[in-house]
Amino acid sequence: MVLSTYFKGLLLYCLNNIQGERSSYAVYHILKGKKSSQTIQDCRLFQLESLFNCYRSLKRGELDNRIEQLIESNEIEPVQIDKNHFVLTPYGRDSLERWETSQGLPPHLNGASYSQYEEIFWKRLSLGFQVLSNSAHECRQYIPITRDEQILFWVKKWLNHHTSSSSTINQFYQELYELLNQLDDLQASIFVHKLTGYKKIGKTIDQLSEILNIDSIYGHLSFVSTLHYLIGNIIKKKQKYPILFSFISDLAEGPSFTVSTSKTYLLLQKGYSIEEIALVRQLKQNTIEDHIVEIALLDKNFSISSFISPELEEKINRTALQLDTKKLKLLKDKHPEASYFQIRLVLARQGRVTSGS
Structure with missing residues (x-):
């Protein structure tokens, strides 16, 4: 290979x-x-x-x-x-x-924040583009690019809320053009060539990689990077890009916990202890601790003070920074008074801060 x-x-x-x-x-x-x-x-x-x-x-x-x-x-x-x-x-x-x-990584990749939206956003947007493109040329005979019933139903409903097709087409084009124009030529080109429209069939990443003479994995990540760039901008500037935002407005925002962690989070908010949650949910205490570390990572407003004192948190944090390590055993050896769970909580906060979230 x-x-x-x-x-x-x-x-x-x-x-x-x-x-x-x-x-x-x-x-x-x-x-x-x-x-x-x-x-x-x-x-x-x-x-x-x-x-x-x-x-x-x-x-x-x-x-x-x-x-x-x-x-x-x-x-x-x-x-x-x-x-x-x-x-x-x-x-x-x-x-x-x-x-x-x-080469390096494409500049706008943000999987942790936007990967949960990208697939449905692309399916809605690309089908919406196909419909509007054919509508602009008064063409009604074409095969939809997806057979996904939920996407077809959503786009049909979306079209019913945009009665003036000509103004929708113009606004859609202007918003998309403005955002794509801020990207480098390669990323914009990959995105545009993947769109299917009037008498135009979108190309696959493999086809584009051959045409553009780039690695297919780089081509894929560049496309994903563009989706993340679009999603990030239209969420932050929804009033500036109302048409594009309409493709994602119903999708959830905020911390995206795993399903099991979400259930633990609800019980924590009701004042349940780790032991009580483990008993109620019939899970191991270690599993509940995993959930709490995940919550500490994703929710900047979540307090960990009930699980570790500020003094011990500061000591562990200082040691981790001094030794430049995230190895649990090494930190445990330096702080035997702390549990592995407490050390992981501190690292979770450190990871959140250093990642800029």
Whole structure:
């Protein structure tokens, strides 16, 4: 198997951020968007939120093969062979630097915030575009680009709320043009060429990668980056982009907890203790603690003072920063008075702050 130059750089980037403190499968779960407390925590702690859920088609066997190739090329080396932990070699760091200089990550990736919206947003917008494009040319004979009944119903309902098709078409075009015009030519080109319209069939990422002579994985991430850019802007400036915002206005905003964590959160808000929640939900106490760490990561207003004193939090935080580590055992050795749960809570807050959220 030939190692994609771009995917090699992507793996090196992720492994460099993790610094051997998690196994390579943590990278797999992040790229695949595994909705677990541990993966969400890893995203924040290792500043990999941008890549969460951005490469869903990745296969575990493919990752294993890529890792083996990086070992053989002397770009990574194992820290703990039995746990599949790796760090970059000096040669690997040189490779990463060249990758970041030549390509790197597309600039607007934000999987942790927007991956939950991107698919439905794209389906609605692309079908809406197809309908309006054909309508502008008074064409009624065409095959919708999706058979998804929910999307078809939603767009039909959406059209009923925009009675003047000509003004809707003009506004839609202006909003989309203004936002795409702020992107680099490659990202804008990929997005536009994927749209299906009047006598125009949208191209796939593989087709565009061949036409534009780019790596298909880079092409995919560039497209995802554009979706995240659009979503972020229309949410923040919904009054400026009312047509585009209408494609996403009904989708939830705010912290996106896993389903199980959401249930724990509700009980915490009612004053239940960890032990009581574990009993009520018939789950292990460790699982409830996982949920609380996830909540601490995603909800900046959530107080952890009932689980750890400010003094102990400050001590652990100071040690983690001084040693530049997120290794639980090392921090536990330095602070035996703290539980692993308390240490994870402190790291959760540290991850939230350093990630800029």
